[in-house]
Amino acid sequence: MKYTINQFRKEYSNEDICLDKIFDMRYSKIPCCPQCSQQTTFKRIPGRRAYQCSDKDCQYQLYPTAGTVFEKTRTSLVDWFYVIYLMTSTRNGVSAKEIERQLGVTYKTAWRMGHQVRKLMSNGSELLTGTVEVDEAYIGGNPKNKHANKQAEQLGRGIKKQPIVSIVQRGGEVRSFVVDNVGSGGIYKLITDNVEKGSKLITDGFTSYKWVGMQHEHIAVKHNNDRVTVGEKHTNTVEGFFSHLKRTISGTHIHVSRQHLQAYANECSFRYSNRVAGQMMFKMILGRCV
Incomplete structure (x- = not known):
């Protein structure tokens, strides 16, 4: 409602x-x-x-x-x-x-x-389960518009933007994490801390997800110019969330610093996770206030 x-x-x-x-x-x-x-x-x-x-x-x-x-x-x-x-x-x-x-x-x-x-829009604590999608996005403006002393910064995948990893349970919650890099070590910890072992994980073909099959049922989606959704074999859910996140940052806030990016990611994740709650979302935050 x-x-x-x-x-x-x-x-x-x-x-x-x-x-x-x-x-x-x-x-x-x-x-x-x-x-x-x-x-x-x-x-x-x-x-x-x-x-x-x-x-x-x-x-x-x-x-x-x-x-x-x-x-x-x-x-x-x-x-x-x-x-x-x-x-x-x-x-x-x-x-x-x-x-x-x-x-x-x-x-x-x-x-x-x-x-x-x-601050009240924090991630949940229960492990995500069922079918879970994991992907990474990169937040930031065109590198050529940055100051010269920042143009040399190399973050995830050699991209001069700030990486964010999001984990989405289909039909449920989404959690987002601002990370320094998207190496397998950091992604391993994020997934093991937030996803129940044995869940079905769907990712793209990025090498940092190669270990996932040892603990989960892993489906790796090969992205190319002829993307086709075959049944449940897709990462459309998490990519849809990234579209929402980027619209919020670039359209509403124009610019968000690295220092506060996690807070804005939590805000978007909270609204996305509770998007069908309607009036309950307001009451939920009001309850957390006290």
């Missing part, structure tokens, strides 16, 4: 509603006051992001935003929730400049908000 902007505005129309939501997610299941150990209720303290025990002899206070990405921020919680909505509902993400324009905040604030949310 899609989550529309009208639904979002109706559910989170002001600061109090957003703070109540955070409080409910964090403390609705506590059986009693942590201070007086009495079954009581907590009432909002006007003008502060805090709630107080209603027992007049206790008056213990809880701060729902403490220890979350909302801690010590002076930006409205409505704005924070809206940024989460944008980053989970748009197909290709949202840039810091767009957040700056829409919220009227500084670029520094907008950039920080985006990256705080991206």
Whole structure:
């Protein structure tokens, strides 16, 4: 089910509603006051992001935003929730400049908000299984446009761009990893750490995947000018994800530095993995916030 902007505005129309939501997610299941150990209720303290025990002899206070990405921020919680909505509902993400324009905040604030949310879009921990596709892509502009001191850099396969390896479970999750090179040693660790042994792995004919047949059922697709999909023998799924990733970076963000590329790759992987979740994607990130 899609989550529309009208639904979002109706559910989170002001600061109090957003703070109540955070409080409910964090403390609705506590059986009693942590201070007086009495079954009581907590009432909002006007003008502060805090709630107080209603027992007049206790008056213990809880701060729902403490220890979350909302801690010590002076930006409205409505704005924070809206940024989460944008980053989970748009197909290709949202840039810091767009957040700056829409919220009227500084670029520094907008950039920080985006990256705080991206930290919550991490990869899963369970091993991928079934039919899994693995491939590598290269992110970066035309080498001739780089500064002279960077034009000599040789990364994966002798290409002067940043390699990313993605692992996709068909019908399931995708995980992406920014790597220094695409040698067999690094790819071996990525696959063994993320794919269940004995799964069916589909790759291209790159030599770094030659060992895969020792631990998995391996299908190597030979890519040439006459590419033909034969049944399940293809890497179209992971290549489709790479198209999405590259559109996000070049179209939405224009440029992404090596330092932060993993965060953007995680963001794209999260949205791709949960693309049919609709409203649940927003709630998932909101739950991780607290």
